[in-house]
Amino acid sequence: MNFKNLKEGKMKKSLKTNALFFTAALLITLFIYSCSEDTTTNTGGSSTYTISGTITFADTLKVDSGGSYNISAFNSWFPTGQPNSFSILNPVKVGNVYTASYTLSGLSNGYYFLASAWTIEPYTPGGNYVLGSYGCDTNGFVPPANCRPDSVVISGSNVTGINFYSYIDTNKSLINF
Numbered sequence: 472m473n474f475k476n477l478k479e480g481k482m483k484k485s486l487k488t489n490a491l492f493f494t495a496a497l498l499i500t501l502f503i504y505s506c507s508e509d510t511t512t513n514t515g516g517s518s519t520y521t522i523s524g525t526i527t528f529a530d531t532l533k534v535d536s537g538g539s540y541n542i543s544a545f546n547s548w549f550p551t552g553q554p555n556s557f558s559i560l561n562p563v564k565v566g567n568v569y570t571a572s573y574t575l576s577g578l579s580n581g582y583y584f585l586a587s588a589w590t591i592e593p594y595t596p597g598g599n600y601v602l603g604s605y606g607c608d609t610n611g612f613v614p615p616a617n618c619r620p621d622s623v624v625i626s627g628s629n630v631t632g633i634n635f636y637s638y639i640d641t642n643k644s645l646i647n648f
Contacts (some may be wrong), residue, residue: 483578519618520625521576526587528562528569529609532640538591540639544583546576549646550601550619555583562639569639584623587637590643602643603637607645 489592540562543554556575563570575585585605591598603609604619623633638644 479600497509506644511553519577519579520627521574521629522556522578522585522623522625522633523572523574523629523631524573524635526560526562526573526603526635526637528571528639529636530640530643531564531567531569532642533562533564533569534547534589534639534641539588540571540587540602541590542575542587543572543584544585546581546583548584548604549620550584550586550648560587578625578627580627582624584620584622585633585635586620586646587591587635597647599648600641601646601648602639602641602644603635604645605633605635609636609638609643609645 526542540560542558542560543550544556545551545554554577558573558575560571560573575583586601587603589600589602603618606619606622623630
């Protein structure tokens with residue numbers, strides 16, 4: 472038996488094995504590094520924005536089951552089709568007044584009409600009761616009233632402080648669809 476040849480064969484196998492492990496470790500390291508977070512910053516700004524504010528309810532007859540209060544942003548008035556943004560409202564009573572803060576997100580630059588509503592769940596045709604809209608002060612008139620709401624304009628930044636009055640009583644809905 473030639474120990475020199477045996478030793479050289481083991482060394483060749485060991486060298487091949489070590490080279491394969493080194494190559495595999497290098498590939499895994501490169502893969503992990505390539506999956507790490509980028510450190511570049513986006514200087515172009517956001518392409519979507521928010522509208523936020525508070526709704527004050529002009530009455531106190533709140534519905535507590537069978538649906539939810541919500542606010543929607545539409546790019547036309549009267550609302551048709553799906554809203555551009557939608558958020559569930561959680562009216563909270565302080566003293567004798569209900570209020571709800573809201574944020575509508577994912578909106579691009581443009582004009583939006585805001586409507587608060589009660590929606591029966593699951594929705595059925597006729598189960599959406601529009602109770603208020605930005606620019607139609609429901610605190611000052613008795614429904615039904617003909618009112619064209621104001622639009623909110625997004626132009627490159629978030630819009631805050633869009634506060635308005637709404638009914639909370641579904642019997643006073645401005646529009647029902």
